[in-house]
Amino acid sequence: xxxxxxxxxxxxxxxxxxxxxxxxxxxxxxxxxxxxxxxxxxxxxxxxxxxxxxxxxxxxxxxxxxxxxxxxxxxxxxxxxxxxxxxxxxxxxxxxxxxxxxxxxxxxxxxxxxxxxxxxxxxxxxxxxxxxxxxxxxxxxxxxxxxxxxxxxxxxxxxxxxxxxxxxxxxxxxxxxxxxxxxxxxxxxxxxxxxxxxxxxxxxxxxxxxxxxxxxxxxxxxxxxxxxxxxxxxxxxxxxxxxxxxxxxxxxxxxxxxxxxxxxxxxxxxxxxxxxxxxxxxxxxxxxxxxxxxxxxxxxxxxxxxxxxxxxxxxxxxxxxxxxxxxxxxxxxxxxxxxxxxxxxxxxxxxxxxxxxxxxxxxxxxxxxxxxxxxxxxxxxxxxxxxxxxxxxxxxxxxxxxxxxxxxxxxxxxxxxxxxxxxxxxxxxxxxxxxxxxxxxxxxxxxxxxxxxxxxxxxxx
Amino acid sequence: xxxxxxxxxxxxxxxxxxxxxxxxxxxxxxxxxxxxxxxxxxxxxxxxxxxxxxxxxxxxxxxxxxxxxxxxxxxxxxxxxxxxxxxxxxxxxxxxxxxxxxxxxxxxxxxxxxxxxxxxxxxxxxxxxxxxxxxxxxxxxxxxxxxxxxxxxxxxxxxxxxxxxxxxxxxxxxxxxxxxxxxxxxxxxxxxxxxxxxxxxxxxxxxxxxxxxxxxxxxxxxxxxxxxxxxxxxxxxxxxxxxxxxxxxxxxxxxxxxxxxxxxxxxxxxxxxxxxxxxxxxxxxxxxxxxxxxxxxxxxxxxxxxxxxxxxxxxxxxxxxxxxxxxxxxxxxxxxxxxxxxxxxxxxxxxxxxxxxxxxxxxxxxxxxxxxxxxxxxxxxxxxxxxxxxxxxxxxxxxxxxxxxxxxxxxxxxxxxxxxxxxxxxxxxxxxxxxxxxxxxxxxxxxxxxxxxxxxxxxxx
Numbered sequence: 018x019x020x021x022x023x024x025x026x027x028x029x030x031x032x033x034x035x036x037x038x039x040x041x042x043x044x045x046x047x048x049x050x051x052x053x054x055x056x057x058x059x060x061x062x063x064x065x066x067x068x069x070x071x072x073x074x075x076x077x078x079x080x081x082x083x084x085x086x087x088x089x090x091x092x093x094x095x096x097x098x099x100x101x102x103x104x105x106x107x108x109x110x111x112x113x114x115x116x117x118x119x120x121x122x123x124x125x126x127x128x129x130x131x132x133x134x135x136x137x138x139x140x141x142x143x144x145x146x147x148x149x150x151x152x153x154x155x156x157x158x159x160x161x162x163x164x165x166x167x168x169x170x171x172x173x174x175x176x177x178x179x180x181x182x183x184x185x186x187x188x189x190x191x192x193x194x195x196x197x198x199x200x201x202x203x204x205x206x207x208x209x210x211x212x213x214x215x216x217x218x219x220x221x222x223x224x225x226x227x228x229x230x231x232x233x234x235x236x237x238x239x240x241x242x243x244x245x246x247x248x249x250x251x252x253x254x255x256x257x258x259x260x261x262x263x264x265x266x267x268x269x270x271x272x273x274x275x276x277x278x279x280x281x282x283x284x285x286x287x288x289x290x291x292x293x294x295x296x297x298x299x300x301x302x303x304x305x306x307x308x309x310x311x312x313x314x315x316x317x318x319x320x321x322x323x324x325x326x327x328x329x330x331x332x333x334x335x336x337x338x339x340x341x342x343x344x345x346x347x348x349x350x351x352x353x354x355x356x357x358x359x360x361x362x363x364x365x366x367x368x369x370x371x372x373x374x375x376x377x378x379x380x381x382x383x384x385x386x387x388x389x390x391x392x393x394x395x396x397x398x399x400x401x402x403x404x405x406x407x408x409x410x411x412x413x414x415x416x417x418x419x420x421x422x423x424x425x426x427x428x429x430x431x432x433x434x435x436x437x438x439x440x441x442x443x444x445x446x447x448x449x450x451x452x453x454x455x456x457x458x459x460x461x462x463x464x465x466x467x468x469x470x471x472x473x474x475x476x477x478x
Numbered sequence: 479x480x481x482x483x484x485x486x487x488x489x490x491x492x493x494x495x496x497x498x499x500x501x502x503x504x505x506x507x508x509x510x511x512x513x514x515x516x517x518x519x520x521x522x523x524x525x526x527x528x529x530x531x532x533x534x535x536x537x538x539x540x541x542x543x544x545x546x547x548x549x550x551x552x553x554x555x556x557x558x559x560x561x562x563x564x565x566x567x568x569x570x571x572x573x574x575x576x577x578x579x580x581x582x583x584x585x586x587x588x589x590x591x592x593x594x595x596x597x598x599x600x601x602x603x604x605x606x607x608x609x610x611x612x613x614x615x616x617x618x619x620x621x622x623x624x625x626x627x628x629x630x631x632x633x634x635x636x637x638x639x640x641x642x643x644x645x646x647x648x649x650x651x652x653x654x655x656x657x658x659x660x661x662x663x664x665x666x667x668x669x670x671x672x673x674x675x676x677x678x679x680x681x682x683x684x685x686x687x688x689x690x691x692x693x694x695x696x697x698x699x700x701x702x703x704x705x706x707x708x709x710x711x712x713x714x715x716x717x718x719x720x721x722x723x724x725x726x727x728x729x730x731x732x733x734x735x736x737x738x739x740x741x742x743x744x745x746x747x748x749x750x751x752x753x754x755x756x757x758x759x760x761x762x763x764x765x766x767x768x769x770x771x772x773x774x775x776x777x778x779x780x781x782x783x784x785x786x787x788x789x790x791x792x793x794x795x796x797x798x799x800x801x802x803x804x805x806x807x808x809x810x811x812x813x814x815x816x817x818x819x820x821x822x823x824x825x826x827x828x829x830x831x832x833x834x835x836x837x838x839x840x841x842x843x844x845x846x847x848x849x850x851x852x853x854x855x856x857x858x859x860x861x862x863x864x865x866x867x868x869x870x871x872x873x874x875x876x877x878x879x880x881x882x883x884x885x886x887x888x889x890x891x892x893x894x895x896x897x898x899x900x901x902x903x904x905x906x907x908x909x910x911x912x913x914x915x916x917x918x919x920x921x922x923x924x925x926x927x928x929x930x931x932x933x934x935x936x937x938x939x
Contacts, residue, residue: 111606112575112577112604112606113575113577113578113606114573114574114575114578114831116573116574116831117574117575117578142832143573143832145572145573145574145831145832146830146831146832203664203702218702235699235716238696238699238700239699239700239702241664241679241700241819242819245817245819246819247780247817248780248814248816248817249777249780249816251816251817251818251819251822251823252719252720252722252777252816252822252823255696255716255718255719255720255822255823256719257716258713258716258717259713259716261713313832313836316710316713316836316837319708319709319710353709355709355710355712355713356706356708356709356712357712358702358703358706358707358712361712361713361716362712362713362716369607369830369831370575370577370606370607370830370831371603371604371606371607371774375774375777376777
């Protein structure tokens with residue numbers, strides 16, 4: 018019997034809490050295959066390359082791409098992860114979309130296209146849907162754009178042997194019967210004593226002094242709070258929608274793409290799958306390509322049947338890999354996260370313009386003795402399993418602090434780096450940092466040109 | 479005993495359904511006072527004027543404002559009210575915010591400021607929060623920007639004698655005990671026969687063959703549907719947030735502002751109240767200024783107490799009207815719609831970029847025998863009482879059509895114009911239509927200048 022991860026799956030360096038928890042629970046990892054080359058597929062052309070950044074032959078485009086990625090990382094560092102609304106340019110950045118930024122910052126359509134892919138695959142929303150401030154905050158929380166986009170040494174480096182679900186299962190084992198499954202909370206009522214009565218869908222009742230909610234903020238709409246949530250929270254939870262994704266797994270008889278020198282990774286500028294990765298098990302069994310159908314692509318494919326999607330995706334793989342074998346899968350499985358009423362979408366929430374500066378403060382603000390966790394509320398790797406753990410542990414410590422058994426200054430301690438997972442520096446090289454932007458280069462050229470013209474004029478006139 | 483309207487209150491020409499319903503229910507109207515002058519308050523300066531458009535002395539600014547308002551109305555007409563996603567420029571307009579449009583279209587900061595006021599007071603959201611396509615759709619549905627902004631001959635022309643609540647009350651009287659109050663629906667379950675069982679919060683059950691939901695789309699999150707809503711609907715209802723408003727009523731001993739030649743209307747470029755109107759009763763009793771605190775201004779004032787808000791607002795009236803008497807109200811009352819869990823905000827929903835083109839199609843799409851009404855789903859005066867009636871009647875006819883007792887081509891008939899409410903043409907005059915835009919003027923001037931320069935050069939060289 019095999020297993021496959023339809024939810025959160027990948028783990029990488031600097032995600033120290035999930036690495037620690039994995040160790041504690043006796044789980045091990047395997048590396049996602051990236052031995053062979055990756056493919057960048059754009060306008061019907063395939064470019065093979067090693068690593069993260071798609072190959073760019075035109076040196077001007079290279080300067081452009083280098084400049085934009087460097088600038089996004091630099092801007093991201095100016096956004097405090099725990100209070101993004103306090104960034105110096107917060108109001109400006111929160112009143113523009115990521116698309117506006119891309120249009121202004123990119124000189125070449127190719128650069129803009131790479132950025133659009135990066136945004137939609139990292140956040141499962143289109144650039145025009147997202148506040149630029151919220152994007153920068155997300156990038157900062159995920160330790161920079163390269164760290165988030167990479168397989169090797171990045172967020173997609175490794176997967177759990179046996180599947181990520183074991184994290185929850187092993188924690189649940191320890192908690193025993195205290196974990197109640199299939200009992201969504203529908204009401205939280207504060208009594209006159211100040212404690213709470215929780216009602217679940219099947220009309221069970223639980224009494225609690227403190228409550229931690231770990232559902233995405235948008236799902237708080239499904240719970241009746243008595244007394245009602247404060248006005249800004251009532252409005253926030255209408256403004257923090259979950260992203261759009263269908264996670265697909267296409268299984269083949271063999272991992273034949275490796276024989277052609279391809280590792281299985283394709284970044285695709287068009288077609289249904291924005292990004293795919295080899296998902297073959299570490300022992301070589303169940304050869305598989307995992308493909309993310311995100312944002313507008315996911316919404317468009319919502320109207321089709323799984324069988325139609327399978328065909329569309331296989332056809333896309335044939336074209337983007339340039340291998341006819343992709344037309345003949347042995348199995349296909351998918352998870353459309355948009356149809357999950359108790360998720361509302363995946364991987365995480367995306368904020369439209371104006372939300373973070375006006376409502377961000379109430380994201381984690383406790384309401385009485387109700388505390389808010391969930392990866393959407395994290396400040397470190399928000400949107401990832403790491404963020405879910407950080408937020409959960411922070412909320413647990415908030416409760417302990419409220420009970421007087423934890424120091425309030427220690428509710429969100431820095432996690433020590435994992436000793437076994439190498440954390441190689443990732444980010445622009447010294448050369449990349451020093452390369453001029455295209456604008457600067459053109460200015461320099463103009464000045465240079467003018468100086469030469471003057472010199473020539475001086476000599477000949 | 480007095481009454482005051484904290485919810486929908488105003489009615490104007492072309493809102494023929496609400497006019498018809500009022501007649502049917504025996505309700506009458508009175509005119510909102512606009513006899514005296516209005517005030518435009520900007521950067522500490524007051525400008526008195528008659529009518530809708532704030533006075534602009536600089537002829538270039540006038541050209542600019544004329545051009546932008548004319549263009550918005552012209553663009554709006556290109557957006558089909560029942561299928562805005564099918565507009566030729568739908569994708570472009572839906573991937574930009576209204577702020578982006580304003581930045582590009584306005585030459586003067588004064589023009590941009592007027593547009594920002596218009597957007598935030600019409601939609602209770604800031605321009606950077608709204609898709610330009612959704613804004614154009616809203617303007618088209620409301621018969622143009624001037625019709626929506628005006629008192630006389632516009633959407634704020636008249637109010638119900640005795641209050642707007644009577645509309646609902648008199649309809650409820652006719653329906654008798656079939657109207658259930660304080661019983662929010664929490665579950666809609668389809669049985670194996672295909673009919674539905676509705677569960678209310680106090681655990682009453684109702685059986686139905688057809689259901690009409692008339693709550694704002696965002697509130698559908700609060701209802702459990704079995705089977706679950708389709709994926710695009712699950713995602714839509716997370717992306718259609720209700721606007722932000724505190725509607726305030728400040729009462730005075732006399733309507734002293736009229737003695738100073740002011741009708742009570744102020745458009746304010748800064749301060750808590752974006753727009754205020756005389757709310758004195760038609761017999762002169764209960765002299766009152768109604769003030770809208772909207773969008774960012776409302777969110778900022780959320781953190782204060784009603785008593786603090788009263789003071790802030792009175793101080794603002796003193797400054798913007800230039801009359802000290804405003805500091806001494808005899809009463810103050812307000813409704814913060816953001817704290818209403820069963821509204822989520824007011825007046826209506828605002829769509830961020832990307833929503834209308836990707837999710838707009840499922841706004842009114844029935845789900846089985848569940849039909850969606852509510853003013854947010856209207857195509858004529860959406861967001862207004864008129865829209866609520868249009869949507870409700872359309873949904874009722876959808877049910878009748880499903881039952882076979884209504885012609886499916888007649889589910890949303892055109893409403894005949896009300897015979898008693900004059901519907902004077904409103905919109906740009908022929909002169910205003912012919913005035914050049916500032917860009918065109920500058921181009922013409924440049925060409926003109928060049929021609930003159932050439933002529934001069936020809937003569938003298």
